[in-house]
Amino acid sequence: MVRVLPEGRLSYGMQLPIQSQSRIYAEEWEADAGAEDLVEVARAADRAGFAYVACCDHVAIPRAYAKAMGTVWYDPVATLAYLAAATEKVQLLTHVAVLGLRHPLALAKQYATLDHLSGGRLILGVGAGHVEAEFDAVGADFAGRGAVLDESIDAMRAALGPEEYPAHAGERYAFGELGQRPRPARQQVPIWVGGSSHAAVRRAALRGDGWLPQGDPRDRLPAQIAKLKRLREEAGVEAPIEIGAIVESLYVGDAAWDVGDRTLAGKPEVLAESLRAYGEMGVHQIQVRFRSRSRSELTDQMAAFAAEVAPHLNQ
Template sequence: MRIGLSTPIVVQVPGIAAPWEATGGAAELARIAEAADTLGFDHLTCSEHIGVPADAAAARGSTYWDPLATLSFLAARTTRIRLATSVLVLGYHHPLALAKRYGTLDRLSGGRVVLGVGVGSLSEEFALLGAEWDARGAVADRRLAALRAAWGRKEVDGFVIEPHATSPEPVIWVGGRTRRSLRRAVESGSGWVPFGLSATALADHLRSVTLPDGFEVVLNPGRALDPLTDPEDARRRLIRLRDAGATVVTCAVRASDAGNYCDQLAALHSVAAAL
């Protein structure tokens, strides 16, 4: 089971983000990414929201750094850690645009891009962008198929796409909480990133399919870990996720500032290494 990070600063959800993140910037972000890279963490994440309705910001938060710009910056400050979108909303993007933009990032980073994708859940944002809400699941399926067909290929439908990704086999994590999202992940992706599911529902979903070899089940502990203060709690929660079927865990840690965050990462790495 590999351990990645829900990157701080770049997404700030009320009640989850620490106060220091509000003033954190490129220097703090780079420091944390470099520490995670050196320690051997699996991935960093960045989510996507173009805009959040003002009346929803209190619950969802309003700070969402652009994933392409953010992960490109992090690619330049790291050497091996994977760079995961968590998640891109397929209905917002033309598949060739994704293949070109993130394929370029994949080339720049030496093949480290993980395309986390999803159907989307914010109707107001769909309306803002002129995207189709009612048929978003069908749209997502079509665009995911087209993205897979275009990824890592120089010529697509008579057009040259250069540069392109380092491999024609993308790493795609499909986000969602429904059995349909899991089936979509098994049929068209290489991993599943569920959210908001109980342990019972998660187990029921996973029993409903046969997972391909190498398929990644990406879970999270639900709340920030504090391995410096309570390493035993962190260990128990990681073991619980492993027993639930996780092959990858995306963690957040409690911290008072960027330096303390890096100390927490070192402690978390020690806990995970001992499992």
């Protein structure tokens, strides 16, 4: 198991704005934001002690889905490499890379280079994907994407290990005697598995260094964590696994505008008390998202969270 978070503490990270503009959650100001804004948010996360910044993965969005999903989805490798040069410590997470859309050896070349250039800051979050038209467009197997992902994880783990000539022999992919350099800076790139279906939880239990649930509410998460641990124990996997959660939208302090009734807002100590419940469930890292009307309000919220909320997460 590849551990990347401080043991015994509840860490926090965030999916970046701008790079993913699903209309389900994107703020209005993001539509006109660009590279400079993205860099400043990533630098704010770096300064504020965020464990990671994350980037999504979609190749193309069908017109029928665009009303809800939008069509703005930055490429994760290019985006995280760009931000690696602008930051120093924050980890770089794909949440999540859809491995079935690409050959694992080609992916390994990209992500090994990213980890090498960033000084070992890549966390490879992976998932099965859900947009069938994307798979059809690139000639990938949508119906069999679960099995493809299982083998892709195994192939990527081999290809992102320390060996210059990685080897994998499976039903769909086989390679060996093919050298790839540069190697990742880490001895082994951590792989966090995303998804909340039974198949995804089982995949995380058997193959993951971490689990990235997709929006499980508080009342469902404990049972999911128990299932994950049970499946891992039944398979004889003794290594610990780093468990995540996507928390409610946040606003630190009393908002002077309507942040929505689903937003957790108020005094820092109140927010911290509420968020500590995730740690009590067995969660190791929370992914946070802040309501904001501008880049400056977002970075102010990030700084306030780090200074006033985060110190109370592990009391």
